[in-house]
Amino acid sequence: MIKPIRVWLTPAGPNPYKVIIVLEELRVPYETKSFTYPEVKKKPFTDINPNGRVPAIEDPNTNLTLWESGAIVQYLVEQHHCNQWLMFQMSGQGPYFGQATWFNFLHAEKIPSAIERYNNEVKRVVGLLDSCLDGKQWLVGDKCTFADLASAPWNNVVGTIFSLPTDQMFDEFPNVKAWHDRITSRPSLMDEQGL
Ligand SMILES: N[C@@H](CCC(=O)N[C@@H](CS)C(=O)NCC(=O)O)C(=O)O
Structure with missing residues (x-):
């Protein structure tokens, strides 16, 4: 709310x-x-x-x-774009990647139509991210936000879903590959604080 x-x-x-x-x-x-x-x-x-x-x-x-009115306008718009990508992560990325993992590896029966459906959704979602990241370092504005960070854990699973090594999982999606590397190579705040 x-x-x-x-x-x-x-x-x-x-x-x-x-x-x-x-x-x-x-x-x-x-x-x-x-x-x-x-x-x-x-x-x-x-x-x-x-x-x-x-x-x-x-x-x-x-x-x-x-x-400063310009800073306020920028903040309001960016905040809403961050929320847009967070909602997309929650409803469009995580659940589909999760179902792909389930039907590929954990479901008791092999159901080819379910596997095909969710594998295609994973490719579609990664493709969408790839096109939205074209020419950009981060999803919103010129900085790393919670929208980027929230996407990383499920993106990490793409290699497992397609039985590909992690360093090859985004070979078809160069913008996502660079973005995922950017996120996962960030020093964490805990590292910075020596924790
Ligand atoms: N650059 C500022 C300008 C703000 C501004 O000048 N606001 C006027 C009202 S439109 C104001 O508060 N004037 C009071 C004053 O100058 O003392 C912004 O865009 O927020």
Whole structure:
């Protein structure tokens, strides 16, 4: 359940409406914290934006406070693209890769039509990722996000599904291969902290 994003604004200024328009278009719940123009350079607003200009947002879903309308618009759109890919991982990648593993190796009977169906779905999903990653390092924006990280564990199973060595499992999908290598070669935070 998404909690409403709080948008601080003074009704007279145009800049906050960039944020409101994007929130409306994305159908994201929000609430406005409307105040008068002379109050922009005073507390409590300057605790939210020390630059004393609207808009600013507080997102209770991520505990983020952000100002500068362009940065806010970018954040809202990226956040939704991250959620899009996370939902795709949960519903479109993980379950199909799991069923492919099940029918190839664990189901008591060999059912060729089920094996064919799920193997084809794995190829279709990896192909989709490959085309969406064309010219890009990461799924969303120019940085590694939870959308990339959440995809890695099931991508790792593709070699098992097709009985291929891990270093050959994405030979037909160069963008996914480079992306998966990028994710799996990242030093973890635990490594960085010597844990
Ligand atoms: N670059 C800022 C500009 C924000 C801005 O100038 N907002 C106006 C209202 S549209 C404001 O708060 N003015 C108050 C002031 O200048 O003191 C952004 O895009 O968020």
